[in-house]
Amino acid sequence: MIETIEKYFTTLTDKQREQLEAIGRLYPEWNEKINVISRKDIGNLWVNHILHSLALVKFIDPTAGTRMLDMGTGGGFPGIPMAIMLPECRFHLIDRIGKKVRVAKEIADAIGLENVTFQHGDIGECHDRYDFVVSRAVMRLDALVPLVRRNVAKENHNRLHNGLVCLKGGDLKDELEATKAAWVDEDVAVYFNEPYFETKKIIYVPL
Numbered sequence: 521m522i523e524t525i526e527k528y529f530t531t532l533t534d535k536q537r538e539q540l541e542a543i544g545r546l547y548p549e550w551n552e553k554i555n556v557i558s559r560k561d562i563g564n565l566w567v568n569h570i571l572h573s574l575a576l577v578k579f580i581d582p583t584a585g586t587r588m589l590d591m592g593t594g595g596g597f598p599g600i601p602m603a604i605m606l607p608e609c610r611f612h613l614i615d616r617i618g619k620k621v622r623v624a625k626e627i628a629d630a631i632g633l634e635n636v637t638f639q640h641g642d643i644g645e646c647h648d649r650y651d652f653v654v655s656r657a658v659m660r661l662d663a664l665v666p667l668v669r670r671n672v673a674k675e676n677h678n679r680l681h682n683g684l685v686c687l688k689g690g691d692l693k694d695e696l697e698a699t700k701a702a703w704v705d706e707d708v709a710v711y712f713n714e715p716y717f718e719t720k721k722i723i724y725v726p727l
Contacts, residue, residue: 521566522540524571529605543570543600543601547569547627550626554619556623571712575687575717575722576598582609583678585608585609586610586652590612590613591655591664591667592615592616592659596613598656610636611636614641614643615639616640648671650671650672651676652672654686657687658686660695661703662695664684680724684725685724686722687722689720692721699725701726703725704723705722708721
């Protein structure tokens with residue numbers, strides 16, 4: 521429910537509220553046709569998917585004009601909720617599965633989201649550079665870092681150095697140790713006190 525978001529984001533505009541409420545309706549409708557969220561988990565859309573995505577808004581706290589690449593966006597997470605909350609930033613959402621990209625684009629179009637673009641393809645086919653690459657449990661961190669390094673811009677405009685910011689869960693010890701880069705981890709529970717986030721992490725790798 522929208523109240524779940526309003527508890528942690530107290531200055532939503534009318535447009536943001538309308539767009540969030542709309543995706544809360546649209547994702548279950550689309551999920552009946554094209555499975556972008558586990559059927560068992562669609563009932564937890566607001567906390568497990570929308571609010572979880574918005575942890576990156578809290579962590580990055582970007583300036584206007586910041587460009588972000590959502591690598592492996594699936595049906596649009598974390599990119600679409602982030603784009604709603606950050607209308608002055610730009611988002612490019614890419615995924616290898618065309619039907620999932622279609623769902624994300626249809627939903628973005630339906631809610632009038634103007635700060636997003638979409639690409640059906642592999643990360644190797646994306647040649648632009650961004651301030652941040654974001655992702656949500658796409659692959660092991662040690663595999664992800666070398667894939668996205670060339671997509672990170674060199675000029676910094678934010679309090680955080682440009683880099684990769686991931687949402688992760690579970691035991692990350694092995695993949696963190698295997699990552700040949702400096703990294704920072706933050707508990708999502710720092711921002712949200714829902715029980716679901718007790719084991720969830722934000723992993724930030726400056727690049």
